[in-house]
Amino acid sequence: MDLKLARTDLDAKPKKIDLAKIEDKVAKEESVIFYFDRENSHKDLLALQDHFEEQGKSFYMNEVKYGLSDNDYMYQVHIMS
Incomplete structure (x- = not known):
């Protein structure tokens, strides 16, 4: 993915970032925050x-949301052990 x-x-x-890189960062730290683009499907998240x-x-x-437009947003994902 x-x-x-x-x-x-x-x-x-x-x-782009793949699942293996995300897993690697999560394994190294107890708490990780990622910011994903609005182009990602909600289903993938x-x-x-x-x-x-x-x-x-x-x-x-x-x-x-970081602006006034409906397209000015991103996803914040926080993964913790």
Whole structure:
């Protein structure tokens, strides 16, 4: 599963990260926060949630608005041991 990280510039394309890299970061730290781009499907993020909850991790996801437009948002995902 590949997910797109949040853009650092409005005109830039989002960078991709795969599940193995996410798992590696979660294994190294007790608490990790990721910011994912709005182009990710909600279904993929829910699949990510199911994956980590099956491993006994706590998973919190929020939509973060950073502008006035309906398209100015990203997903914040917090994964904890």
